Amino acid sequence: MIKKVQSKKYRLTPQREKILKVLMENRDKHLSAEDVYHLVKKKSLDIGLATVYRTLELFLENGVIRSLDFGDGKKRYELGDIGEEHHHHHAICLSCGKIIEIKEDLLEDLERQISEKNDFKVVDHELKFFGYCSECQNK
Numbered sequence: 001m002i003k004k005v006q007s008k009k010y011r012l013t014p015q016r017e018k019i020l021k022v023l024m025e026n027r028d029k030h031l032s033a034e035d036v037y038h039l040v041k042k043k044s045l046d047i048g049l050a051t052v053y054r055t056l057e058l059f060l061e062n063g064v065i066r067s068l069d070f071g072d073g074k075k076r077y078e079l080g081d082i083g084e085e086h087h088h089h090h091a092i093c094l095s096c097g098k099i100i101e102i103k104e105d106l107l108e109d110l111e112r113q114i115s116e117k118n119d120f121k122v123v124d125h126e127l128k129f130f131g132y133c134s135e136c137q138n139k
Contacts, residue, residue, distance in 0.1 A: 018044050019055045023079045030076040030099050089127040095136035
């Protein structure tokens with residue numbers, strides 16, 4: 001992933017590299033900017049929250065990460081695969097906030113229908129399911 005980022009048209013500064021490494025180490029999590037900041041701060045005291053925000057926006061603009069909104073008032077980020085056409089979906093627990101990734105692309109047929117019937121090229125989609133995880137159901 002670092003080589004892919006370096007191939008973009010911006011410099012991979014030491015601070016950006018540290019932020020990218022935190023994102024890579026937490027690939028399975030959906031981190032907020034503050035989460036990223038606290039994780040980077042543990043490894044490097046010379047980084048500020050503003051630098052984290054700027055770097056996340058730069059990574060977002062260049063397709064390195066995706067931003068997500070799970071309806072909890074926080075913008076979250078996940079590492080994206082550069083060049084990946086679609087991403088996975090999410091199931092969000094309304095009780096504990098747990099986020100489960102759904103890897104299956106459930107909307108391919110619907111996309112094809114929308115494209116054919118409306119002369120519309122679908123380039124991406126987002127699907128979120130809200131409900132209760134198994135732990136919260138058993139409480």
